Amino acid sequence: MNIAIVGGGIGGIMTALLLAKSGAHVTIFEKNDRLGGRLSFIEREGFRIDAGPTIVLLPEKLRDFLADVGVTEDEYELVRCDPMYTIHFADGISYTKYAEEERQVEEIARLFPGEEKGFQRFMNEMREYFTKGDELILTKSFIKKQTFFTKETISLFSRMRAYQSVKTSMSRYFHDERLQLAYSLQTLYIGGNPYTTPSLYSLVSFSEHAHGVYYVKGGYASLVSLLTRKLEEAGVNVRLQTEVERYEVNGSKIEALYAQGEMHCFDAVVMNTDEPTMMTNKRTWTPSSSCVLLYIGLSRTYDAPIHQFFLPPNFKQHMDDVFVRKVVPKDPSFYTFYPSAVDRSLAPEGKSVLYVLIPVPSGRHIDWTIQQHWISRIVDEVEKRAFPNLKKEMEWMHVRTPLDAHNEGLYDGGMFGIAPTLFQSGPFRPQVKSTRYENVYRVGASVHPGGGVPVVMQGAKLCAQQISHDWSG
Numbered sequence: 001m002n003i004a005i006v007g008g009g010i011g012g013i014m015t016a017l018l019l020a021k022s023g024a025h026v027t028i029f030e031k032n033d034r035l036g037g038r039l040s041f042i043e044r045e046g047f048r049i050d051a052g053p054t055i056v057l058l059p060e061k062l063r064d065f066l067a068d069v070g071v072t073e074d075e076y077e078l079v080r081c082d083p084m085y086t087i088h089f090a091d092g093i094s095y096t097k098y099a100e101e102e103r104q105v106e107e108i109a110r111l112f113p114g115e116e117k118g119f120q121r122f123m124n125e126m127r128e129y130f131t132k133g134d135e136l137i138l139t140k141s142f143i144k145k146q147t148f149f150t151k152e153t154i155s156l157f158s159r160m161r162a163y164q165s166v167k168t169s170m171s172r173y174f175h176d177e178r179l180q181l182a183y184s185l186q187t188l189y190i191g192g193n194p195y196t197t198p199s200l201y202s203l204v205s206f207s208e209h210a211h212g213v214y215y216v217k218g219g220y221a222s223l224v225s226l227l228t229r230k231l232e233e234a235g236v237n238v239r240l241q242t243e244v245e246r247y248e249v250n251g252s253k254i255e256a257l258y259a260q261g262e263m264h265c266f267d268a269v270v271m272n273t274d275e276p277t278m279m280t281n282k283r284t285w286t287p288s289s290s291c292v293l294l295y296i297g298l299s300r301t302y303d304a305p306i307h308q309f310f311l312p313p314n315f316k317q318h319m320d321d322v323f324v325r326k327v328v329p330k331d332p333s334f335y336t337f338y339p340s341a342v343d344r345s346l347a348p349e350g351k352s353v354l355y356v357l358i359p360v361p362s363g364r365h366i367d368w369t370i371q372q373h374w375i376s377r378i379v380d381e382v383e384k385r386a387f388p389n390l391k392k393e394m395e396w397m398h399v400r401t402p403l404d405a406h407n408e409g410l411y412d413g414g415m416f417g418i419a420p421t422l423f424q425s426g427p428f429r430p431q432v433k434s435t436r437y438e439n440v441y442r443v444g445a446s447v448h449p450g451g452g453v454p455v456v457m458q459g460a461k462l463c464a465q466q467i468s469h470d471w472s473g
Contacts (some may be wrong), residue, residue: 001024001025001267001268001471002024002025002027002265002266002267002268003019003024003025003026003027003266003267003268003269003270003467004026004027004029004257004264004266004268004269004270005026005027005028005029005269005270005272006029006244006257006269006270006271006272006273007028007029007030007031007037007271007272007273007444008028008029008030008032008035008036008037008238008240008272009035009036009037009038009039009272009444009456010036010037010038010039010223010224010227010453010456010457010460011037011272011443011444011445011447011456011457011459011460011463012028012030012035012037012270012272012443012444012460013028013035013036013224013227013228013231014065014069014227014443014456014457014460014461015270015272015443015460015463015464016028016231016234016236017069017070017227017230017231017234017236018068018069018460018461018464019464019467019468020231020234020235020236021068021069021070021234022464022468024467025237026236026237027236027237027238027239027264027266028231028236028237028238028239029239029242029243029244029257029259030238030239030240030241030242031241031242031243031244031409032240032241033240033241034224034240035224035227035228035231035238035240036221036224037052037272037444038051038052038053038415038445039052039053039220039221039223039224039453040052040221040224041219041221042295042398044297044396044398045297045348045395045396046347046348046351047297047346047347047348047351047353047395047396048219048346048347048353049219049295049337049339049346049353049354049355050219050220050221050337050339050355051221051293051295051400052220052221052415053220053452053453054215054220054307054337054339054355055189055213055307056078056213056214056215056216056220056453057189057204057207057208057211057213057214057452057454058207058211058452058454058455059078059211059212059214059454060211061454061457061458062078062453062454062457063078065454065457065458065460065461066223068461069227069230070230070233070234071226071227071230075226076216076217076218076222076223076226077216077217077218078214078215078216078217079214079215079216079217079342079343080099080212080213080214081099081212081213081214081215081306081307081342082098082099082100082212083096083097083098083099083305084097084098084099084208084212084213084307085097085213085305085306085307085308085309086305086307086308086309087181087182087185087308087309087311088308088309088310088311088385088386089178089311090311090312090313091313093111093178095107095111095178095179095182097182097208097209099209099212099213101120101123101209104119104209105119105120108179112174112176112178112179114175115174115175115176115179118173118174118175118179119173119174119179121173122170122173122174122183122206123206123209123210126202126203126206126210127206127210129156129159129160129203129206130203130206130207130210132152132156133156133200133203136150136152136153136156137153137200137426137449138449138455138458139449139458139462140462141431141432141433141448141462141466142426142427142431142448143431143432143433143435143466145427145428147427148426148427149427157200160199160200160202161199162198162199162200162422163198163199163422164198164199165193165194165195165196165197165198165199166183166184166186166187166192166194166197166198166199166201166202167180167181167184167194167195168199169199169202170183170184170202181194181311181315182205183202183205184202184205185309185311185315185333186201186204186205186208187201187204187420188289188359189204189416189451189452190204190288190416190420190445190450190451190452191287191288191289191290191362191414191415191416191417191419191420191451192288192289192419192420192421193289193319193322193323193419194319195316195319195323196323196421197419197420197421198420198421198422198425200425200426201420213307215306215339215342215343217343217345218343218345218346219339219343219346220453239259242259242260243259243260244257244258244259245258245259245260245261246258247269248263249437252436252437252438253437253438253439254269254437254439254440257269267439267471268439268440268441268467268470268471269439269440269441270440270441270442270443270463270467271434271440271441271442271443271444272442272443272444273409273444274409274410274411274417274444274445274446275409275411275446276411276417276418276430276442276446276447285411285418285419285424285446286418286419286421286424287362287363287411287412287413287414287417287418287419288362288411288414288415288416288417288418288419288420288451289322289323289359289360289361289362289414289415289416289419290359290360290361290362290363290401290402290405290413290414290415291357291358291359291360291400291402291415292357292358292360292368292371292375292378292399292400292401292402293355293356293357293358293399293400293401294354294355294356294357294358294375294378294379294382294397294398294399295353295354295355295397295398295399295400296353296354296355296356296390296394296396296397296398297347297351297353297394297395297396297397298340298347298351298352298353298354298390298393298394298395299350299351299393299394299395300350300351300352300393301340301350301351301352302338302340302341302352302387304336304338304341304386304387305338305341306337306338306339306341306342307335307336307337307338308335308336308338308386309333309334309335310333310334310335310336310381310382310385310386311333312331312332312333313331314331315333317330317331318331318332318333318359321361322359322360322361323361326361326363326365327361327366328360328366328371328374329358329359329360332358332359332360332378333358333359334356334357334358334378334381334382335356335357335358336354336355336356336357336382336386336387337354337355337356337357338352338353338354338355339353339355340352340353340354351395354387354390356378356379356382358378360401360402361402362402362405362411362412362413362414362415363402363412363413364402364403364406364412364413366402368401368402368403369403371401375399379391379397402414402415411446416445416451417444417445417446417447417450417451418430418445418446420450420451425448425450426448427448429446429447429448429449429450430442430446430447430448431447431448432447432448432459432462432463432466433466433470441463441466441467442463443456443459443460443463444456444459447459447463448462449462
């Protein structure tokens, strides 16, 4: 069969490889001059840094999915981060998260005596929930919503109190507000508000301890060149700088697509764009949060961890600025990624690279072109709390805003697809097969099972399986 994949992000690439492996003829249409989507680099004057995802979670799943498309473990290197990261609170307390549970209990006893049993209960309960969630939700599609509502799944939702937020859920395990935040803020990895995102997503912070936090040597985006070679080997036709202009619809089928003025006919079309509205009759979705990203080339190296989080005195106010008021945050938290701590290949000798992420609202209502003073204040704060003499050591800085994200085609300028709300998760999220068109399929962060590179790869596997099932006759 002939299949078109519109968009060459990681989901589109993986789907193409899996379909080609099953014997399909696959063409990828990518509007940009490169593949990879969110997985890309910022490169300048011998410096290179990931532009998108930085934290590698679910490493075993990542390895398995790469192996499925012929990538062997000697073709890339995963570096384990231990300590995983440190969270710096405004009161001066710095809480470090470790890969080993025993070491974590010691850290909790040191900073938050009396909270150790809560952490152990959190790990024990989440271990069971994760196993069930993986089996019942992550590895299944819900094209027919009713297939989700089984006795087992309803039991899991009930036990996890899915109607509660991650932040509320963490108050069942930890008394100290700082620990509650330390195990809630991970919803921001997928653009969700810790105070409203359903407790199902508390499995993210559990997974960090259970499966580890890793870094891909050379940068996460280095996987793209590796996978591009696999596409060539598999005979996938890749058409870069080729935007699909329109579709020819006949009833419930897309019969052709037009690119560069030419008509192309395919048996099926896989959408790997960030816009979810072609998949269902629903026209509006809540976008995830966005970010302002600062990419910085430094004239020196620092003795600093690879991952750090810095929280303001009022984290709730920051989240309300982002998700409720939707304004430029007055006193935001921020995350720093300093890969030069473990990878000297990213910058010239004696130099290094830094990435700073500040959660901000999605949408186009804020004019980011006039926020230079706000950005300068962020740089001052990073210098004060994390990287001394930062401004003096900066060789260059590149800024990316929600406006850039929107112009790149990310849904409403959100950086993570649609938001992980209760009614945009599981069976309520767009599925791998369209309910509007019988030969249209979907993969990417806005589609079940959701965002994050290994999870999008899981979605690619579900998408390829669905296509194979539908066309096997």
